[in-house]
Amino acid sequence: MxxxxxxxxxxxxxxxxxxxxxxxxxxxxxxxxxPVGVQRTQQRLRDEMEANPQRFFGQSLTDRLAHTRRHLAAFLGADPEGTALVGNTTTGVAVALQSLGLRHDDEVLSTDHGYGAVHLSVARECRRTGATARSLHLPLSASDAQLVEIVRAGLRPGRTRLLLVDQLTSATARLLPVAALVAVAREHGVAVLVDAAHVPGMLPVQVDAIGADFWVGNLHKWGFAPRGTAVLVVAPRWRDRIEPLVVSWQQASGFPGNVEWQATLDYTGWLSAPAGLYTLRTLGxxxxxxxxxxxxxxxxxxxxxxxxxxxxxxxxxxxxxxxxxxxxxxxxxxxxxxxxxxxxxxxxxxxxxxxxxxxxxxxxxxxxxxxxxxxxxxxxxxxxxxxxxxxxx
CATH class of the missing domain: 3.90.1150.10 (Aspartate Aminotransferase, domain 1)
Structure with missing residues (x-):
């Protein structure tokens, strides 16, 4: 051939x-x-920040972050009220895991296509809570229908608390049928966390239509944003339970502000993210x-x-x-x-x-x-x- x-x-x-x-x-x-244009956008923001740090980190910063959040959420087909800016997918996964409230008899089910750092995060949370981590083997040659059945057979109703799946796997570059997997998990009362690190920008997506409890994706890969730019999307029933990894002055505001605000973090990368999407749209x-x-x-x-x-x-x-x-x-x-x-x-x-x-x-x-x-x-x-x-x- x-x-x-x-x-x-x-x-x-x-x-x-x-x-x-x-x-x-x-x-x-x-x-x-x-891209060069995004680099320059971020540098202009850094110049603004260094010209008057007090003013830059003032009240208007939260408004600017909210504007960025709405822009990115619209691009991804996600509810902006349930979307938070985070540093990367691994950070978003850690926030979701910490907020689950895992217990000793709970199980986190993932697959052998998962990202290594995410597996380490699951292992740490299981050690901390006494929960169990288990992984399913998904053959590379399996069809979407076969993948769904493997996951269906792997769920343990009453024991499996969370299903963690990749939308597009990193190690094997395989697109998984996440909407169908979410539907199967929901039949058994299992929450789903979708690792979509490579999806934003590369693939068209309507996050809310997938129906996952948690969805995390990077904008700094295929979305041309500065590195350290990702979003965590949380379903309505979980939003008041989300706990940030570090408490800040925005703790009382709840999600998404409590996750986004990290004191003197350099927010210029997040604020520049819409320029990356502009570059994509300009190219077509x-x-x-x-x-x-x-x-x-x-x-x-x-x-x-x-x-x-x-x-x-x-x-x-x-x-x-x-x-x-x-x-x-x-x-x-x-x-x-x-x-x-x-x-x-x-x-x-x-x-x-x-x-x-x-x-x-x-x-x-x-x-x-x-x-x-x-x-x-x-x-x-x-x-x-x-x-x-x-x-x-």
Missing amino acids: SVPPPPESIPGARLLFTLDPSVSYLNHGAFGAV LERVRTHNAALAAYGQRVVADALGVPPTDLPDPGGPGVAMRIVPLPPGVAGTLEAAGALRARIADRLAAEVSVMAWNGRGWLRLCGQVYNTTDEYERLASRLPALLAQG
Whole structure:
């Protein structure tokens, strides 16, 4: 089967970023990349803050945060009254876990596709409360219907207190049917926390329509916001129970103010987030999404062909708009977290390419992203040089 044709590049898009031109940055999903216009927006806000800190941190700041919150919530199809700005998805997950009030007989059920730091957060909360953490195996080849049935069979009514699922997994770049999973959990009285770290900007979403109890997503990845910008969306029945990780002067105001206000935090990144969405819309939101997904698919096939991986062995991402794809590495390569990290560093140092290398279920996987600043020759150059690097051991 031939490699799919690459998408046409978006003219001038590369010039919107300050990325090192000598490096192929194929790992947008890790830390994102902030457009020049957004960087300048944040710098103007920092200049304002430093010109008169007392005035900047005065009463008008809460109004400006509320305006930003409403803007981001509208983009995500979420209720602004149930949306709080947080530093990242892991922070939002920690807030939700802390607010659940887990008890000794409770169980938190997640999957083996979950993000490592989130699993650590679950483990810590379970140690603190005496609750139990359990993980389900979801095969990469499973259909959406099969995934729903695996989760349905894994729920323990009366014991499972929370189901934690990714909307788009980080390690395996798989889009999960979260709305259907939420419906199944609701049938059994189980709350659901959706980790949607990669969704805002990459995929169209109507958060309220998903119906989750908690939904957390980063804007600093595919939404072009400054790093440290994410949102926690909470269903109405939980809002008066939300407890921030750190108490502030806004504690009495309740959610979302009690979560957002963190004294002398640098809020300029949050306030700049709408500029990231403006950049997306200026480029053409659907145009960007279509381009990125097609480019990631092209890169996946080019690298897979170079490694001798047949198309039938490439996992289906679960949806046409996914702008991250994975390629299985040869058996025995990067099968542990330590080995995966070492290989990623070697690729960066020797091939001048930034990629993600994951160890999932004892197998090494290379994850590639597609973004408007990437070009087809970056994937082709990686494909031409990667086999020799892997052969060196």
